[in-house]
Amino acid sequence: MLFRFIAIALLLSILVISPQPSWASPSPPDAVPLTLELLKARLKAPVQLEGSRTIDLRHFVIDLRPDNAEFDNQFYRLIQEQIQRSAPPLGLDLSYSKILGELKMSDLAFRIPLYGKTLPPIFNEAEQAQFERDRRRLSQLNQLSRSLLIQTQVEPVQITVWRGPLLLAQTRFEGFINFTNTFFLGRVEAQGAIFPQDVDWSGARFSRKVNFSGSIFQGEVRFRNAIFFDRTRFSQVEFRGAVNFQSSEFQSAANFNQAVFKQLTNFSRILWQDNADFSQTQWQDKVFFDRDKFGRSLFLTEATFEKAVSFRQAQFNRSVNLRGASILDQTDFADANFAKGSYLNVANLQFDPKQATILGDPGQIGKAFSVPNLEGNEIVMRNLVQNFWGLQQVADANEIEYTVEKLRLKEQRQQLIGTNINNATRWHLQSLGFSEKQADAIIQAREQNPIRSFNELLKIGGVDFSTYVKVRDRIAVGEPLTLTGRILMIFRGLGLSCLLLLTRYGTSVGLIFGIEMIGIAHFGVMFWLIDRFRRLRPKPIVPTRLETLWSLGGFCVLTLMGLAIVFQSSDRPWLTLAYMEATLLPIPLLLMIFLYWKGRYHNLLTTTYFVEDGTLRQLRFLIGRLPIIPDYPFFRERYIPILWDRRWGWLIYFDFSLNNLLKFGFNDIRLRDEHVPGLITTLVWYQWGIGMLYFALLLWTLSRTIPGLNLLIYFK
Incomplete structure (x- = not known):
């Protein structure tokens, strides 16, 4: 017992003698009224705060109301004299203080004219350049005013310069705050400050970091025409009144994370040169980002x-992240400009098309929406489709469906070639990018239940989001595929690839017509070759040189026109052309090679293989037409052989190719029914079969791009 008592006594003595940690220090003393004597004493003995000499006016009640005019005048005069006498920048610390009355920064710092031949040497090059820009702006405004007879004389413009840091942590301002046209050369820190009245920072320039984190603005806030040269933080700020940042400029990153905007907010005509972070913000009234220029990314993650x-006429150069955001009313992207590579990330977007609306330029806004993967975003994309169908913007609804199918094809590709984490070994998981602990956690989790989705993978302990982003394009989830399932998925992938590459999943009529022109040109010149180049010996059966030039010229013109349309309409034109040529060329070329290798020995060798019905010449729909005339003498009398000696006879072969592929043409041209090599018949029937598939794709695409036909599909 004695030893226990001694040990307890020693422990208590150590606790009493040892210094308390900083977080256990007593709370700051209550604020006391600031008198002239206290003010003079603090001015004589500035303190060092983070390397800057600072006037310490913390924990004071500073009365600047009109009924305390004598102190008010002395307060501004004494501080201004001290600041102007100090060679190094002198800061001001009003943290934890309470300001009664209006705080006028123009009377606190010193003022210099905006116009002048030279500027004081305290300004750096960037600030001097900003002065020159302001001079030009004000000069233009003054000239405009004089031209409109609004103002006949130009009043001298002065600015307020505050050289040192301004510290306002948890300061409470009971009156109006006027910091207009003030240049802050030092940092401004106002964490947790409270502004019950209106605040005006219009025309201010912030050369160093600005921090208003956790502040409360109960009145109207004005930052019009302000410029922030360094990083800006308004995170967790509560704006209870109207907010106006119109025509401001943020040259570095701006952070409004978790801010609350309760009244009308105006962020129009702002230049954001770096990232703008509005993640987890709440907007309880209307907000305007009209004509903004976002140099980098805009983050609206989980914003409400x-x-x-409104983002009308805004310019986006990088991504706009709306992941997890909630849109409860109208969002307007009309006339917005999305640069190449910019997009709207709407993953997990909370959006109900029955209650809210997303507006944008018809035919353009649908291309801007994007999600990283289809899993978990099916409802989001479906709601966006319904939104644009409600607005009768067919092209935008189709663009979103095109995006969905591209993601579906990506998932199928990952299932085929990706590593399934449900049967991968520990070594294989580590080679993909998982750590040893993560691989062990995955193996333990899949032993209980197979991992069927990426969300389940993220719920496994130890698997963080950064690792998931690194490996998500190389892994697959769900049950491993059997051989039969793999074969079926390959065929489904090929069919979906055909729809995506040849029609953009039914969103581009221009693309399918461009492919049609290339197909008509290819088969037209093939039919011309097999019909006009028969033999060289003993008697040549070949076309004239002029006919050859015209035929090859027609082929080149049609092909170039088709290529131009394909490169304009397709997202991946080279892959589209490769897919198309793989369909058009191999079999026809083999048939032609066999034809010329075997030779042709039959009756009517000097007569064309193609005949036409000359009873009616007009543009006709030939869906029921077969490529060969019936084997019946009556039809041989109706169909006469085409004439080789016509000047424009080579056009007939392209017309036949048009008939056979598009089921549409000017003349009813067919293959004769006797003395025709089987290889030629096979070639004609091959194009006819491709034409049936093409015609089905064309009708399907037209049904999705023409609003009247779409109504039959979507509004059942």
């Missing part, structure tokens, strides 16, 4: 828009 938000 209760009222209308």
Whole structure:
């Protein structure tokens, strides 16, 4: 017992003698009224805060109300004299203080004219360049005013310069705050500050970091025409009044994370040169981002828009992240410009088309939406499709469905060639990018239940999001595929690839017509070759040189026109052309090689293989037409052989190719029914079969791009 008592006594003595940690220090003392004597004493003895000499006015009640005019005048005069006498920049710390009345920054710092031949040497090159820009702007405005007879004389413009840091942590301002046209050369820190009245920072320039994190603005906030040269933080700020940042400029990253905007907010005509972070923000009233220029990414992750938000005529150069955001009213992207590579990330977007609306330029806005994967985003994409169908923007609804099918094809490809984590070994998992602990956790989890989705993978302990992003394109989830399932998925993938590459999943009529022109040109010149180049000996049966030039010229013109359309309409034109040529060329070329290798020995060798019905010459729909005339003498009397000696006879072969592929043409041209080599018949029937598939794709694409036909499909 004695030893236990001694040990307890020693422990208590150590706790009493040892210094307390910083977080256990007593709370700051209550604020006391600032008198002239205290002010003079603090001015004589500035303190060092983070390397800067600073006037310490913390924990004071500073009365600047009109009924305390004597102190008010002395307060501004004494501080201004001290600041102007100090060679190094002198800061001001008003943290934890309470300001009664209006705080006028123009009376606190010193003022210099905006116009002048030279500027004080305290400004760096960037600030001097900004002065020159402001001079030009004000000069243009003054000239406009004089031209409109609004203002006959130009009043001298002065600015307020604050050289040192301004510290306002948890300061409470009871009056109006006027910091207009103020240049802050030092940092501004106002974490947790409270502004019950209106605040005006219009025309301010912030050369160093600005931090308003956790502040509360109860009145109207104005930052019009302000420029932030360094990083800006408004995270967790509560804006209870109207907010106006119109025509401001953020040259570095701006952070409004978790801010709350309760009244009308105006962020129009702002230049964001770096990232703009509005993640987890709440917008309880209308907000305007009209004519903004976003140099880098805009983050609206998990933001909530209760009222209308407008991005009209905004310019986006990088991604707009709306992942997990909630849109409860109208969102307007009309006339917005999305640069190449920019997009709207709408993964897990909370959006109900029955209650909210997303607007945008018809035929353009649908191309901007994107999600990283289809899993978990099917409802989001379906709601977007319904939104644009409700607006009768057919092209945009189709673009979103095209995006969905591209993601579906990507999932199928991953299932085929990706590593399934349900049967991968520990070594294989580590080679993909998982750590040893993560691989062990995956193996333990799949032993209980197979991992069927990426969301289940993220729920496994130890698998973080950064690792998932690194490996998600190389792994597959779900049950491993059997041989039969793999074969079926390959065929489904080929069919889906055909729809995506040849029609953009029914979204581009231009693309399918471009492919048609190339197909007509290819088969037209093939038919011309097999019909006009028969033999060289003993008697040549070949076309004239002029006919050859015209025929090859027609082939080149049609092909170039088709290529131009394909490269304009397709997302992956080279892959589209490769897929198309793999369908058009191999079999016809083999048939032609066999034809010329075997030779042709039959009756009517000097007569064309093609005949036409000359009873009616007009543009006709030939869906029921077969490529060969019936084997009946009556039809031989109706169909006469085409004439080789016509000047424009070579056009007939392209017309036949048009008939056979598009089921549409000017003349009813067919293959004769007797003395025709089987290889030629096979070639003609091959194009006819491709034409049936092409015609089905064309009708399907037209049904998806023409609103009247679409109504029959979607509004059942």
